[in-house]
Amino acid sequence: MSTKEDILKKYRNNVHERYPMPDLSDIAAVTYTDPLAQFIEMSKAVGGRVVELAEGQSLDDLIRQCYPDAHEIASNLPEVTSATRNPDTVENAQALNGTDVGIIRGCFGVAENGCIWIPQHMQQKAVCFISENLMILLPKSQIVNNMHEAYHRLRQAEKDSGTDLLNDYGYGTFISGPSKTADIAQVLVMGAQAARSVTVVLLPQ
Amino acid sequence: MGTQHSKAAKEFLKNQDYAHWHDNTFWAVRQKRDNMAQGLDEWEQLREKASAIKRHTITHLDQYLDEFATRAERNGAIVHWAKDAAEFNEIVYGILKEHDVKKMVKSKSMLTEECGMNPYLEARGIEVVETDLGERIIQLKGQKPSHIVMPAIHLNHDDVGELFEEKGISDEKGNHDPTYLTYRARLSLRNEFLTADAGMTGANFGIAETGDIVVCTNEGNADMSTSCPKLHIAAIGLEKVIPNYDCLAVFQRMLCRAGTGQPTTTYTSHFRKARPTAEQMHIVLVDNGRSDWIANPEHWEILKCIRCGSCMNTCPVYRRSGGYSYSYFIPGPVGINLGMLRSPLQHSGNVSACTLCLSCQSVCPVKIDLGDQVYKWRQQLDEFGTANSSKKLMCNAMTTLFSHPSLYKMATAVSPLANILPPFLINSSLNPWAEGHDMMKFPKKPFHEMAKDLNISPKA
Numbered sequence: 001m002s003t004k005e006d007i008l009k010k011y012r013n014n015v016h017e018r019y020p021m022p023d024l025s026d027i028a029a030v031t032y033t034d035p036l037a038q039f040i041e042m043s044k045a046v047g048g049r050v051v052e053l054a055e056g057q058s059l060d061d062l063i064r065q066c067y068p069d070a071h072e073i074a075s076n077l078p079e080v081t082s083a084t085r086n087p088d089t090v091e092n093a094q095a096l097n098g099t100d101v102g103i104i105r106g107c108f109g110v111a112e113n114g115c116i117w118i119p120q121h122m123q124q125k126a127v128c129f130i131s132e133n134l135m136i137l138l139p140k141s142q143i144v145n146n147m148h149e150a151y152h153r154l155r156q157a158e159k160d161s162g163t164d165l166l167n168d169y170g171y172g173t174f175i176s177g178p179s180k181t182a183d184i185a186q187v188l189v190m191g192a193q194a195a196r197s198v199t200v201v202l203l204p205q
Numbered sequence: 206m207g208t209q210h211s212k213a214a215k216e217f218l219k220n221q222d223y224a225h226w227h228d229n230t231f232w233a234v235r236q237k238r239d240n241m242a243q244g245l246d247e248w249e250q251l252r253e254k255a256s257a258i259k260r261h262t263i264t265h266l267d268q269y270l271d272e273f274a275t276r277a278e279r280n281g282a283i284v285h286w287a288k289d290a291a292e293f294n295e296i297v298y299g300i301l302k303e304h305d306v307k308k309m310v311k312s313k314s315m316l317t318e319e320c321g322m323n324p325y326l327e328a329r330g331i332e333v334v335e336t337d338l339g340e341r342i343i344q345l346k347g348q349k350p351s352h353i354v355m356p357a358i359h360l361n362h363d364d365v366g367e368l369f370e371e372k373g374i375s376d377e378k379g380n381h382d383p384t385y386l387t388y389r390a391r392l393s394l395r396n397e398f399l400t401a402d403a404g405m406t407g408a409n410f411g412i413a414e415t416g417d418i419v420v421c422t423n424e425g426n427a428d429m430s431t432s433c434p435k436l437h438i439a440a441i442g443l444e445k446v447i448p449n450y451d452c453l454a455v456f457q458r459m460l461c462r463a464g465t466g467q468p469t470t471t472y473t474s475h476f477r478k479a480r481p482t483a484e485q486m487h488i489v490l491v492d493n494g495r496s497d498w499i500a501n502p503e504h505w506e507i508l509k510c511i512r513c514g515s516c517m518n519t520c521p522v523y524r525r526s527g528g529y530s531y532s533y534f535i536p537g538p539v540g541i542n543l544g545m546l547r548s549p550l551q552h553s554g555n556v557s558a559c560t561l562c563l564s565c566q567s568v569c570p571v572k573i574d575l576g577d578q579v580y581k582w583r584q585q586l587d588e589f590g591t592a593n594s595s596k597k598l599m600c601n602a603m604t605t606l607f608s609h610p611s612l613y614k615m616a617t618a619v620s621p622l623a624n625i626l627p628p629f630l631i632n633s634s635l636n637p638w639a640e641g642h643d644m645m646k647f648p649k650k651p652f653h654e655m656a657k658d659l660n661i662s663p664k665a
Contacts, residue, residue, distance in 0.1 A: 007286055008270060016500070018261075019260040022253075022254055022258060024451050024452070027455070028247050030245055030246065114469070123482060124482065130429070148454040148455075154450060170478035172475045178471070179424050180471055181424050185360075186358070192338055192387060192391065193398075194424065194426075194471075
């Protein structure tokens with residue numbers, strides 16, 4: 001027998017009593033009268049910044065406005081014409097080191113905790129973490145109340161489309177604010193191993 | 206009469222300033238957790254659901270593990286099964302050797318600590334670099350974690366500053382500012398991420414329905430560890446597999462709120478297969494005792510644990526004695542119980558590190574009866590042969606005393622005599638009760654005599 005079969009058989013034999021799966025449909029999860037306002041508040045609470053792309057303003061202008069000293073800008077989004085690096089075409093992930101600002105796209109935000117769902121949409125996901133500063137584009141209509149709604153949406157999307165949720169890249173992440181740590185004497189420091197700042201860019205729709 | 210734990214705690218308490226800081230720091234984390242819990246009307250409902258999901262899952266784990274492995278393989282991951290620590294270490298080494306890996310970066314994993322993986326790999330010439338800041342600090346210091354979520358909590362910023370100077374990580378001598386030190390560690394670790402051949406992560410959850418490995422961090426180090434290297438190995442204990450995303454939502458909401466008092470970790474990352482430009486993703490499922498523990502009629506529910514750390518944050522004994530006072534590598538209430546499942550002979554000393562206040566089980570997000578379990582372990586010490594002999598002697602004496610009314614009356618009548626004994630005799634090392642506090646004063650009249658005088662009879 002293989003180790004897998006050994007382990008499963010032993011486990012099966014050792015279970016005394018099997019308990020039923022609880023009903024999860026009656027969870028009275030928090031909702032908000034204005035999910036967008038709550039999302040913005042939570043994004044700030046976790047150390048992020050939220051800006052809105054003004055009508056007629058170009059994304060390049062907004063990037064320049066938010067990060068005036070940035071030299072290396074990495075993005076594979078066609079609307080970012082000021083990009084100096086493209087995570088789809090760089091030689092390897094390491095070549096993205098030294099990126100001042102990375103610009104990526106988020107699918108939807110979660111009001112209760114400021115999380116933004118980011119399925120990998122580039123060859124090198126390193127751009128989401130290796131960049132000193134990260135800008136996440138998010139249509140402001142795409143906000144769910146809580147994580148139950150978030151995961152329900154992901155599960156439903158996969159079922160409906162019949163395709164892989166993770167864009168065939170096999171990776172997706174919820175990001176809420178900048179990388180942080182309190183591992184030295186419990187003092188909160190922004191910018192542990194990944195992005196030192198996160199700016200959420202709310203798009204008109 | 207001191208146990209292994211109380212002797213070690215005495216060392217910890219020698220530095221009173223630090224002991225107070227430790228106590229206050231964890232109490233502050235507990236209060237942050239309370240703010241989060243009270244901020245959600247559904248918190249107690251979530252705890253009920255979380256407990257019930259886990260109960261269901263760990264009693265159907267044979268089915269969910271099979272489903273998880275099948276899905277993960279279909280996604281393109283390579284799945285391995287390890288029955289114990291030795292097999293786990295061999296599997297990991299085998300993968301690394303096959304890919305000619307010289308250096309591996311890794312995110313925090315209590316499982317690799319449990320299996321002693323780092324020393325095993327290092328003895329075979331592989332450099333292992335911890336990338337969670339706290340884990341990196343204690344790795345450089347040659348120490349073990351003293352808390353499962355805040356592993357370097359036993360060190361202050363001066364300790365870390367001096368360590369970084371010694372290791373050449375910081376170059377401004379005497380600058381022990383946590384922001385500066387974190388930045389220097391960032392630069393040093395960045396170089397490790399870029400040059401490693403493999404990245405290892407633990408797993409907070411495995412999702413049976415989709416085959417996802419889910420890793421939650423605040424630093425982004427699990428994501429950095431898997432963004433550059435050609436290989437990703439995920440190490441996961443059997444009990445971390447849950448049915449689906451609906452269940453995950455419950456745990457994702459609770460893990461960080463309970464553990465650190467944050468509404469979420471910064472990153473909640475889902476991995477299904479290797480990156481497009483990487484070679485492989487391996488998942489190693491580890492048993493190492495779990496399939497035995499599920500058979501234990503009184504202690505199987507410990508497998509519900511999601512390793513949030515909230516039971517140690519709230520524990521009055523942990524807060525006042527520190528992680529190193531416990532003999533098992535996981536301290537606090539859950540560690541006492543896991544240690545006893547692992548080896549009662551080795552870890553019985555920890556069961557005394559509990560006041561039975563049950564604060565742990567009132568905060569546990571998956572409602573494990575941690576304190577009740579400690580109590581149950583205590584009842585078994587005699588059977589393990591690890592009962593404290595002087596306590597046992599006293600218990601036997603008390604049993605005799607309480608079952609013979611005439612003997613009891615005589616003893617209470619003479620007990621005030623102890624009051625007139627000179628203090629040096631009472632508060633001496635011969636009297637274990639006097640350790641750490643003054644001996645109590647016996648009343649002149651025992652309670653039943655007072656009751657008689659007042660005409661209070663139990664039958665009245």
